[in-house]
Amino acid sequence: MAHSPFARELQVACLAVQRASIVTKTMLAEADKGSTDKADASPVTIADFASQAILISAIRHNFPSDKFVGEESASALRNDPALADRVWQLVSTTQLHDTESEEIVAAPSSLEEMLSIIDLGGNGEGARHTRTWIMDPIDGTASFIQGRQYAVSVALIENGEQKVGVVGYPNLHFHSTEVHEDTVDRNGYGIMLSAVRGHGAYKRPMSKERLQPAVKVYNVLARTDTGQPDLVFAESIESPYIDQRLHQVVRERLGVTKPITDLWSMQAKYAALVVGGCNVMVRIPRSPEYRAYAWDHAGGMLVFEESGGMITDLDGQPFNYGRGRTLADNVGLVAAFPEFHSRVLELAQEIRERHKEGMKDNTH
Structure with a gap:
């Protein structure tokens, strides 16, 4: 990674995510997390605001x-x-113990500056014409409140494409090859996954010190010596946005026998794909008008691709991150390894089209 053209961006992003992750983790012991509901009824906590302030402040100081x-x-x-x-x-009041690292992340110097910095992200219109960092200060706030899996993510976008992705998972064990909501790292600060396009995916444990050494990572479920491995799906059973009935049909048609890995956080599902807990994810939206928020996928998607994975939308197209705050050009998602991505995509397309035709027939 030292020879990466984005070495400085990667270092800053990793330190920012580490500091923000530690801040969020300190809140897990608090009974009152300052949770309020946003206009869409999703929760937000003081840790969400603090994390976004730290991420933007660190990156803005350097770029x-x-x-x-x-x-x-x-x-x-x-x-x-x-x-x-x-x-x-x-x-x-929450700082890294390493002085050099703390100077790089450069936290806000006043409350008013902190508010202005948060709004730089909240008012951001998207990565249309300039280098833009897309972030989710806490992906999976509902599961964070419950002490389950969540993530702190950031990605650098140039010309609509992810170039750098860093995601912190404060509740995920470093040596884990599975990701479950209630299997939580209670003694440490979790792990960080990172990638620069074209340079592979890496993981490291997080701490209050300087960045720990990174280890290259790839999914152990990607390939086997006996042919196609067992398919293990990452899902969001309670998500109101995807059509779980159609997902079930996809799994049945593929002959999947392994239990699904059910995770609320989208970024946590990418972690499961990367470290070996799963090797397939399909997202067929309930509504054809639904478009995902860019921050739900930025970072984790790149790490999965750099670990050897392949991701397209339901039309087989790559994702365009230069269209605003949502992935406006892309409907749905298929994430798998190249050996079986095309088969999963074909099935998802076929089942989705049959569902559309069935809906048309029911209206006549």
């Missing part, structure tokens, strides 16, 4: 011309000074 897209805005904090103060206390 002042870059733009940002983040899930959160500071409007709720501006309307609630007590909540804003709690976020500021969290940001200003």
Whole structure:
């Protein structure tokens, strides 16, 4: 990775994600996480706001011309000074123990600066014409509140394409080859997955010190000596956005016998694909108009691709991250390894089209 054209960007992103991950993890012991509901009824906590402030502040300090897209805005904090103060206390009192690393991440120097920095992401319009960092300060806030799997992610976008991806998983064991909601690292700070396009995927344990050595990683379920491996699907059983009935048909047609890995966080599903807990993910939306938020996939998607995986939308097209805050050009998703991606994609397309035709017949 030292010879990567994005070596500095990778270092800064890794340190920022590590610091933000530690901040979020300190909140897990708190009974009151300052949770409120956003307009779409999804929860947000003081850890979400603190994490976004840390991520943007670190990257902006090192790359002042870059733009940002983040899930959160500071409007709720501006309307609630007590909540804003709690976020500021969290940001200003949690630091890395390594002085050099702490200087690189350059946290906000005041509460007002923190609010302005959060809004740089919340008001970001997308990576259309300039280098842009897309981030999710906590992916899986609902599962974070329950002490389950969640992620802190950031990705650098150029010309609509991911170039650098870093995702922290504060509750995931470093040596784990499976990812489950309730198998939680309670003694450490979890793991980080990272990638630069064309340079492979890596993992390292997170800590309050400087960055730990990175180890190259690839999915042990990708290939076997006896031919196609058993297919293990990553799913979101409770997601209101995907059609779980159609997913079940895909699995049945493929003859899948292994239990699914059910995870709420999208980025956690990418971790499961990378470390070996799963080797297939299909996303067939309930509504043809549904488009995923860019921050739900940025970072984790690149890491999976660099671990040897292949990802397309349901039309077999690559993902365009230069179309705003959503993946506006892409419907659905198929993630698998090249040996069986085409088979899974064909089935997903066929089942989706049959479902569409059935819906048309029912309207006549």
